[in-house]
Amino acid sequence: MSTALSVILLLFLVTTAAVAIKLKDLLAAVIVFSAYSLMMAILWTQLRAPDLALTEAAVGAGITTVLFVVTIFKTARREDD
Amino acid sequence: MKKALVLMALALIAVVFIYAIGKMPPMNGKDTPDKTHVVPRYLEKGEEEAGARNIITGIILNYRGYDTMGETTVIFSALAAVIALLDREKRRRSRSSVDASKVETSTVVRTVARFVLPVVVLFAVYTILHGEPSAGGGFQGGAIIGASIIIFALVWGLPEATDRMPLGARLPLESSAMLAFLAMGVIGLAYGVHFLTFILPGLSAGVAETVRSLMLTVIEAGIGVGGGIIFVSIVFAMMREDRYELQQDRK
Secondary structure: OOHHHHHHHHHHHHHHHHHHHHOOHHHHHHHHHHHHHHHHHHHHHOOOOOOHHHHHHHHHHHHHHHHHHHHHHOOOEEEEE | OHHHHHHHHHHHHHHHHHHHHHOOOOOOOOOHHHHHHHHHHHHHHHHHHHHHOOHHHHHHHHHHHHOOOOHHHHHHHHHHHHHHOOOOOOOOOOOOOOHHOOEEEOOOHHHHHHHHHHHHHHHHHOOOOOOOOOOOHHHHHHHHHHHHHHHHHHHHHHHHHHHHOOOOHHHHHHEEEEEHHHHHHHHHHHOOOOOOOOOOOOOHHHHHHHHHHHHHHHHHHHHHHHHHHHHHHHHHHHHHHHHHHHHHHHO
């Protein structure tokens, strides 16, 4: 059961990482990236590292997202080719 | 030409990495260095040597204490770099482009934020103070505190947020992470033991226990408050826009 969950989470992790790189809309990329952090946080608890999970959820999903969104508001939303 | 060079550099790095991975001890091996002496030492002597009931806290604040102290300077220099580029706010109530917008925040968002924010702050305080016996600690709690203030700034606007958290109040707290760490570390030196020793010699068992617990709490609270306030200052500096501040001045 727990292995199946881990496999699903890892697949999601790789998918979100690839999508975040490929997206040209930076705001969408940031949202996908925060989903990546959330997956990572759940995986840390699966690996019995609650401290890391808390940090990942607070810093990875929360703070970096806010910083990226503020930066996008101040610069451009679309990536140039 | 440029592409070929990049590919060659990447291939070189890949070869080095794959070689290094081949040299690493096998995962889950029974007699790898971490299983033979690092982990047993931490598990057996962690509590008496590092002085924390939670082994992770013991490792972070004592065995790897210098590393954590360096991390507090890292977040402080992040703030210094942002301030060097973007400058501090010039007046008490700063404005951002979001505040200049005519669309008001919806009642749903306001009401939800009003009910959720106190709980978030309470959870942050719990994470900081309970970081010593259980999972959590200063960095995590500080991040949650910072996030709650950012939500406030997003819902009620930057002028309101900068008014409630003025520069004068944030300035002395930004360095508290590093200062709390240093102050608690020096106490050990004063007692003639190593820097960052939490179990002081020459005290009765009960007193030593209280002092140990207090020192760890001061460090965790220092990191929490310092980290949270640094994050708030960084985001305020990034959100603020001078042209709207000047407009406000003319009114």
